[in-house]
Amino acid sequence: xxxxxxxxxxxxxxxxxxxxxxxxxxxxxxxxxxxxxxxxxxxxxxxxxxxxxxxxxxxxxxxxxxxxxxxxxxxxxxxxxxxxxxxxxxxxxxxxxxxxxxxxxxxxxxxxxxxxxxxxxxxxxxxxxxxxxxxxxxxxxxxxxxxxxxxxxxxxxxxxxxxxxxxxxxxxxxxxxxxxxxxxxxxxxxxxxxxxxxxxxxxxxxxxxxxxxxxxxxxxxxxxxxxxxxxxxxxxxxxxxxxxxxxxxxxxxxxxxx
Amino acid sequence: xxxxxxxxxxxxxxxxxxxxxxxxxxxxxxxxxxxxxxxxxxxxxxxxxxxxxxxxxxxxxxxxxxxxxxxxxxxxxxxxxxxxxxxxxxxxxxxxxxxxxxxxxxxxxxxxxxxxxxxxxxxxxxxxxxxxxxxxxxxxxxxxxxxxxxxxxxxxxxxxxxxxxxxxxxxxxxxxxxxxxxxxxxxxxxxxxxxxxxxxx
Numbered sequence: 440x441x442x443x444x445x446x447x448x449x450x451x452x453x454x455x456x457x458x459x460x461x462x463x464x465x466x467x468x469x470x471x472x473x474x475x476x477x478x479x480x481x482x483x484x485x486x487x488x489x490x491x492x493x494x495x496x497x498x499x500x501x502x503x504x505x506x507x508x509x510x511x512x513x514x515x516x517x518x519x520x521x522x523x524x525x526x527x528x529x530x531x532x533x534x535x536x537x538x539x540x541x542x543x544x545x546x547x548x549x550x551x552x553x554x555x556x557x558x559x560x561x562x563x564x565x566x567x568x569x570x571x572x573x574x575x576x577x578x579x580x581x582x583x584x585x586x587x588x589x590x591x592x593x594x595x596x597x598x599x600x601x602x603x604x605x606x607x608x609x610x611x612x613x614x615x616x617x618x619x620x621x622x623x624x625x626x627x628x629x630x631x632x633x634x635x636x637x638x639x640x641x642x643x644x645x646x647x648x649x650x651x652x653x654x655x656x657x658x659x660x661x662x663x664x665x666x667x668x669x670x671x672x673x674x675x676x677x678x679x680x681x682x683x684x685x686x687x688x689x690x691x692x693x694x695x696x697x
Numbered sequence: 698x699x700x701x702x703x704x705x706x707x708x709x710x711x712x713x714x715x716x717x718x719x720x721x722x723x724x725x726x727x728x729x730x731x732x733x734x735x736x737x738x739x740x741x742x743x744x745x746x747x748x749x750x751x752x753x754x755x756x757x758x759x760x761x762x763x764x765x766x767x768x769x770x771x772x773x774x775x776x777x778x779x780x781x782x783x784x785x786x787x788x789x790x791x792x793x794x795x796x797x798x799x800x801x802x803x804x805x806x807x808x809x810x811x812x813x814x815x816x817x818x819x820x821x822x823x824x825x826x827x828x829x830x831x832x833x834x835x836x837x838x839x840x841x842x843x844x845x846x847x848x849x850x851x852x853x854x855x856x857x858x859x860x861x862x863x864x865x866x867x868x869x870x871x872x873x874x875x876x877x878x879x880x881x882x883x884x885x886x887x888x889x890x891x892x893x894x895x896x897x898x
Contacts, residue, residue, distance in 0.1 A: 447800030447851065449824035455816055455836045461882060463737055463812035468709040471716055473737070473812070474730035477779075479719060491802055507803065507818045509708045516715065525718055579853050581800055583827065595783075598855055615854050626828055631846040634827055637854035 440492075441573055441582060443499035448583035448626070469508040476511050485518050488605035492577035493517050557597060559614040559640070565591045566646040567618060569638065577605035580642040584634075588646050589620040592635070600639055613640040742811035743882035745776050746859055749809055750885065751877035753786075754864045764788060767859065771809065781808030783855045787848070789887070794845050795860045796834070796887035798826035799852040806857035810885060817886065827851060837888040850887075860885050865893040 446452075464470045480490060493514035494502075502510065519525045561567055571586040579601045593616070600611035615637050622632040719725040749771055753760040763770035767786040771777065784806055787795045799805065800823050805813040816822055826833050830847045834840075841847065850858045862884040868876060871894070883889035 444801055446820060446824040447798075448828045449820075450828075452820040452824050455819060455821045455825070455833055457837055457883070457888070458815050461743065461811075461814065463742075464734075465815070466709065468712045470734045470738070471712045471730065472708070474733040475712065475716060475719070475725070477733050478730055479725055494802065503820070506708075507815075512708050512712055512715070516711070519715075519719075524724070525715075525722070529718055530715065579801060581851065581853060583800075595854065595856060617856075630831065631844065632830055632849065633846065634849045634851060636851040637856050639854070 440495055440576055440578065442495045443502045444495045445582050447581045464508075469506075472508045472512045472515070476515050480515060480518060485522070486604055488577055488599075488601040489518065489607075490514060491601070492605040495577060557612070559594055559616075561591045561594075561614075561616055561640070561643065561645070563591055563593060566648075567591055567616070567643040568646050569618075569642055570644050574602055576602060578602045578642075580638060581636075583625060584618075584620060584636060584638070587620055587624050589618040589624065591616045592619050593617040595637055598639065600641060602639075602641070611641070615639050616643065618643070737807070737812050741778065741807060743809075743880075743885065744877070745771075745774075745811075746806075746809035746882070746885045747877040747880035748774055748873075749776065749786075749859070750861055750880045751873045753861055754868075754876055755873045760861070763861065776808050778808040780804070780857055781806055783857060784809065784859060785856050786859050786861050787850065788861045789863045789890075791863070792844070792846060793848055794834075794841055794887065795848050795850060795858075796826060796830050797850045797852065797858045797860060798823060800824070800827055801853060804852040804857060806859050809859050810882060814882070834888060837883065839889060860887040862889075862891045865891050867893045 464473065476490070494510050496517070497505070497510055497513050501513075505513065516530060520527050520530065566588060567590070568588045569580060569584045569586060572580075573585075574580075595615040595617055597612050598615045600609075600613055603609045603611050618636055618638050620634045620636070622628045622630045622634070625634060716725065716727070716730070720727060749763065752774065753763050759770060759773070762773075763786045767784040768777075768782065770786070771781065771784060789795055798817075803813050803818040803823070805817065822833065827849050830849050831841065834847075852858060862880070864876075865879065868879070871879075875894075879891050879894060881889055881891065884891045
C-alpha cells in the first residue's frame with residue numbers, strides 16, 4: 440500500500456529535532472496505549488502485520504497530524520471493532536473514536552502459493568531488482584527501493600510474508616535477504632553512502648548479467664564437454680551454430696514474472 | 698507532537714474509555730498493564746545496550762560472538778525480549794559509519810535500547826535518514842569526513858539493529874562499568890559517536 444507511512448526519501452518534513460531527554464512516554468495516556476496494545480492485541484490474536492496495516496490505513500491527513508501513540512490508539516480501536524471484541528457503539532458511548540475514518544476495508548490478496556518455498560532463489564553476491572509492484576494491501580517493500588537494483592549480501596532466514604499475513608491470507612513463508620543498494624542507484628548521487636535493507640523473496644527478481652564478457656564466460660563454463668577434448672579448430676561452424684541455437688533458447692534478458 | 702491532549706475527545710479520554718471497557722469485559726487486568734509500563738519505563742532501556750557495547754569493547758571473544766549472533770551474545774548478559782529475537786549488531790570502523798532507521802514505522806530493538814525516542818519516530822528522521830544521512834548526522838552534530846562511508850540500515854523486516862560504536866581513545870585502563878557509562882543511546886542508533894572520557898561529543 441503506497442500510503443503516507445511509506446516515508447523513505449520524502450522531502451518537506453524539515454530538520455530532525457534531537458531530544459535530550461530519554462523518557463519513553465510523554466503523557467500518561469501514552470503509557471496506557473502502549474500497555475493496552477501489548478497486553479490486549481496479542482491476546483486477541485492480532486498479528487504484528489495486521490497491527491502495522493491498521494496504522495497504515497489511517498487517512499494521510501490524520502496520520503500526519505497525530506502523534507505516534509495516538510496512531511497506536513486509532514489502530515487498536517479499529518482492530519478491536521473489526522474483530523468484534525468491542526462494538527463501535529460501545530466505544531462511542533464512552534468516547535468519540537474516529538472509527539469511521541479509519542475502518543477502511545482491508546484488502547485481501549489472493550494466496551499466491553499454497554506451499555512454502557523453502558529453498559532460496561538467491562545467494563549472496565546475486566544482483567537483484569526490487570519488483571516494481573504497488574500492492575493494494577500491506578507490504579514491507581518500501582517505494583524508494585522498488586525498481587532499483589542491488590546486491591544480496593546475506594540470507595536472513597525464512598519468515599512469514601507480511602503482505603499476506605496482514606490480511607490472514609496465509610503465511611507464505613519464504614527467505615528474507617539483506618540487500619545493499621548504492622546512493623547512486625537510489626538517489627542518483629555519487630556520495631559514499633549505501634543502504635542495507637531486508638527484503639522478502641517475493642519482492643525481488645533476478646538481474647541477469649548484461650555485459651558480453653561475462654556472458655561468454657558463462658556460456659563456456661556451461662558447456663564443458665563441447666570444449667574439453669576438442670582442439671580449437673574443430674570448434675568451427677558446426678559448433679558455433681549449435682552454440683547459437685542453444686543460446687537463443689536461453690532467457691538471457693530479464694523475464695518479467697509479475 | 699508530544700501529545701499532552703487532555704480534551705474530552707482527545708486521546709487521553711479515548712484511551713481511558715477503551716481501557717475501562719476492556720476491564721469491564723474482563724479482557725484486561727489493569728495490574729498487568731501497570732507491569733508492562735513499569736518494565737519499559739524502569740527496567741528495559743539503553744543501559745542494556747551500553748552493557749553490551751562495553752562488554753564487546755573489553756572482551757574480544759564477546760565482540761566476535763556479538764557480531765556473529767547478537768541474540769545469543771545478549772542472552773549471555775541476560776538480555777532478551779520482544780523485538781529482540783532477531784537482533785543484529787553492526788560495527789562502526791574508522792572507514793564505515795552505520796545509521797539505523799525504520800522508514801515504514803518505527804521498528805527498534807527494545808531489549809537493548811528500550812522504547813524509541815521521539816526523534817526516531819519523527820517524519821523528518823524516517824524520511825531523510827535514507828536519502829540524506831550525512832545531512833541528518835550534521836543535525837545531530839556529527840560531521841563525518843568525506844572518505845567515511847555511511848551505511849544506512851532500514852529495519853524493514855524482523856531484524857533489529859544495534860550499532861557497535863568505535864571505542865574512543867584514552868579508555869584503555871577503564872573498567873567495563875566505566876566504559877558502559879560512556880555509551881549513549883544515540884551512539885547505538887548511529888546518530889552520535891562515543892566521546893572520549895571527559896569530552897563532550
